[in-house]
Structures are given as C-alpha cells and as structure tokens.
Amino acid sequence: MREAAFVKQNKEKWIAFEKAINLSSNTDPDELADGYIQLTNDLAYAQTYYEESKTLLYLNALASQAHQKIYKNKKESGNRILDFWVTEFPMFFKQYQKTLGVAFLIFLIASAIGCISALNDATFLRLILGDAYVNETLNNIANGDPAAIYKGGSEIGTFLGITINNIRVAFLAFAFGVITSIGTAYILFSNGVMLGAFITFFYTKGVFFEANKQIWLHGTIEISVIIVAGCAGLIMGNSILFPKTYSRRVSFMKGAKDGLKVVVSTIPFFIVAGFIEGFITRYTEMPNWLAFLIIGASLLLILFYYGLYPILLNKIHGRQLHSASRES
Numbered sequence: 001m002r003e004a005a006f007v008k009q010n011k012e013k014w015i016a017f018e019k020a021i022n023l024s025s026n027t028d029p030d031e032l033a034d035g036y037i038q039l040t041n042d043l044a045y046a047q048t049y050y051e052e053s054k055t056l057l058y059l060n061a062l063a064s065q066a067h068q069k070i071y072k073n074k075k076e077s078g079n080r081i082l083d084f085w086v087t088e089f090p091m092f093f094k095q096y097q098k099t100l101g102v103a104f105l106i107f108l109i110a111s112a113i114g115c116i117s118a119l120n121d122a123t124f125l126r127l128i129l130g131d132a133y134v135n136e137t138l139n140n141i142a143n144g145d146p147a148a149i150y151k152g153g154s155e156i157g158t159f160l161g162i163t164i165n166n167i168r169v170a171f172l173a174f175a176f177g178v179i180t181s182i183g184t185a186y187i188l189f190s191n192g193v194m195l196g197a198f199i200t201f202f203y204t205k206g207v208f209f210e211a212n213k214q215i216w217l218h219g220t221i222e223i224s225v226i227i228v229a230g231c232a233g234l235i236m237g238n239s240i241l242f243p244k245t246y247s248r249r250v251s252f253m254k255g256a257k258d259g260l261k262v263v264v265s266t267i268p269f270f271i272v273a274g275f276i277e278g279f280i281t282r283y284t285e286m287p288n289w290l291a292f293l294i295i296g297a298s299l300l301l302i303l304f305y306y307g308l309y310p311i312l313l314n315k316i317h318g319r320q321l322h323s324a325s326r327e328s
Contacts, residue, residue, distance in 0.1 A: 003050050003055055006045070006046070006050070007055055013035075013038070014042075014058075014062065017035040017039060017062070017066070019246075036063070039059065039062060042059060043056070043059040046059050057094065057095060057314075060314050060317065061092070061094065063317075064091045087313070090310040090313045091313055091314060091317060092258075093262065093306065094311060094314045096258070097310065099234050099235055099238070100227070100228060102234060103227050106185055106189060107188045107192040107223075107227050108192070110189040110191070110196065111196035113193055114192060114193035114195060114196020114197040114198075114200065115196040115197070115199065115200045116196075117196075117197065118204070125197055125200075128193065128194055128197040129194070129197060129201065134201070136149060137149060137201070141205050146202060146205070146210050146211040147210070147213075147214035148284065150281045151284070155278050155279050155282070156278065159274050159275055160274070162273070162274040163270055163271055163273070163278075166222055166226070166270040166274060169187075169226060170225065170226060170228075170232075171229070173226065173229040173230045174233045174259055174262075176233055177232070177235070177237035177255075179237075181234050183233065184230050184236075185230075185237075187233070188230040191226060198215075213292070214284050214291070215281075217277070217280055217281045217291060217295060217298075218273045218274075218276040219273075220295050220299050221270075221276070221298045221301070222270070222277075224269075224299075224302040224306075225269045225270060228262065228265070228266050228306060229263050231262055232259040232261075232262035232263040233259060234259075235258050235259040236252070236255045236256050237255075239252050239254060239255020239258075240252050240255070269302070280294070
C-alpha cells in the first residue's frame with residue numbers, strides 16, 4: 001500500500017486516539033489499550049514499509065505518549081527521575097529536533113550580526129557588554145590574562161550563582177514563548193548578538209585564542225542548552241500560532257507541557273556548566289590539550305544527547321514494537 005493511502009485510511013483513527021490521550025483524564029483504560037494495540041500494529045507496518053518517513057516519526061511519538069498514559073498509575077521504581085532523562089525525554093524529543101534546528105539558526109544569525117556590528121562600530125561593544133565589563137576586561141588583557149574575570153569570587157559561590165542565573169535565562173527563553181514564537185526568538189536573538197559581540201571583542205584586542213580557550217570550557221554547554229531552552233519556547237509559541245487539529249487553547253496547553261519537558265531537560269547540563277565555570281574555568285594556565293579535551297567532550301555530549309541519541313532510541317523502540325506485534 002502506498003504511504004498516502006495508508007495515511008488516508010488511518011488518519012481519522014490516529015487523530016481520535018491522539019485526542020483521547022491528550023484531552024481526557026477519564027478515558028476508559030480498556031479503550032486506550034485497544035487503541036494502543038491498533039496503533040502498534042500500524043507502527044509495525046510503517047516500520048516495515050515506510051522507514052525514515054514522517055508517518056513513522058508521528059506514529060513513534062504517538063505510541064510513546066500512549067504508553068505513558070496507559071501506565072501512568074503503574075507503581076514507579078526509584079529510578080523514575082533517571083528514567084526521564086535516559087529514556088522518556090529522548091524518545092519524546094525526536095519530534096522536535098527540527099525546531100531545535102530553527103532555534104540554532106536564529107542564534108547563529110544573531111551571533112553573526114553581533115560580530116559584524118562589533119567589527120564596524122567600536123561603541124557597539126560598550127552598548128552591548130556595558131562599560132564596567134569592557135573596562136575590567138581591558139585591564140585583564142593589559143595584564144596578560146584576558147579571562148581573569150572568571151577568577152573572581154569563591155568557587156562554590158560562583159558555581160551556585162552561575163547555575164541559578166543560567167537556569168533563569170533558560171526559563172525566560174521558554175516563558176517568552178507565551179507571546180508566540182516571536183518572544184522566544186527575541187531572547188535567542190539578543191543572546192546571540194551579545195555572544196557575537198563578546199567573542200569579537202577579544203578578536204579586536206588580539207587575544208582571540210587565549211580568551212576562547214577559557215570561555216568555551218563552560219560556554220559550550222551553557223550556550224548549547226540556552227538554544228535548547230529557546231527550542232522549548234518555540235514549541236510553546238508555535239502551539240499558539242499553529243494549533244493544527246486542536247483548538248488554540250488545547251494546542252497551547254499541549255505545547256506548554258511539551259516545552260516545559262524540554263526546558264527541564266536542560267537543568268543537569270546547566271549544573272555541569274556552572275560547575276565547570278566555578279571550579280575549572282578560573283584555572284587560566286591549564287594546558288591547551290586539557291582545555292580542548294573538555295570543550296570537545298562537552299560538545300560531543302550535547303550533540304549526542306539532543307541529536308543522535310533520540311534517533312537511535314526511537315529506532316530501537318520501533319523495532320521492539322515491531323517484534324512484539326509480529327509475535328502476537
């Protein structure tokens with residue numbers, strides 16, 4: 001059967017089932033179970049004949065939501081919190097990887113604008129970064145330690161302060177989605193411009209390598225998960241602009257719930273970034289190989305968790321459902 005005919009034949013059934021698991025907390029468990037069995041059969045069929053298709057992606061996400069709904073009253077193990085980050089969230093996030101790509105593109109364009117503006121207008125740096133920061137950093141550069149600003153304060157105090165501030169920025173990027181995606185895009189854009197100007201500042205002073213070696217120790221994770229938090233805000237904002245088959249109110253509620261899951265997923269990463277900034281970045285004399293090892297490991301961690309891992313996990317889940325369906 002062609003994919004278009006398969007979708008046409010089952011579309012209304014899938015939409016009805018999706019609404020049942022999203023809109024009603026009193027849905028008959030037996031009806032949900034029956035619908036889930038039919039859904040897994042359809043998923044198995046799609047896994048066989050429509051690999052890598054949007055239909056398969058949709059059915060995988062719907063099956064994951066249904067599983068959580070059906071077993072929500074099942075006694076949880078002590079590893080419930082760990083299960084969220086290891087299994088539940090990556091399975092769920094696969095459907096929003098394109099939205100993450102949009103958030104990254106907004107941030108990248110804004111960073112380029114910040115770079116170009118800082119290169120062509122010396123006053124732009126002070127406008128964006130503030131006179132106090134610029135003056136202190138100029139003194140540090142004159143003293144031969146451009147990243148000395150990260151040595152200030154106690155290690156624990158810096159760790160806690162940075163972590164709390166980064167989580168605040170993440171939730172702000174998410175919360176601005178309540179005024180549609182434009183709000184979150186503004187937060188991503190302003191932070192991107194600031195980063196572009198910040199990096200360019202060190203380039204214009206001839207200490208680009210020395211400064212970036214320290215900045216990206218914590219910045220790799222910090223900036224990456226701010227973009228992920230922006231993705232969360234775009235999810236909520238898009239739910240208002242594009243409600244699809246739902247009413248706008250229901251679409252917003254679903255988008256807010258999905259976006260909150262995404263932003264919550266960033267908390268452990270912000271803790272890691274705060275730890276690096278509080279306890280490691282301050283050691284500006286560390287060997288280059290060690291600094292780049294930490295930066296590279298941080299980048300691989302982010303790319304794996306938000307990029308490759310959700311894809312792999314969904315493929316494994318689809319194969320398991322396929323096998324279970326064939327055995328039954």
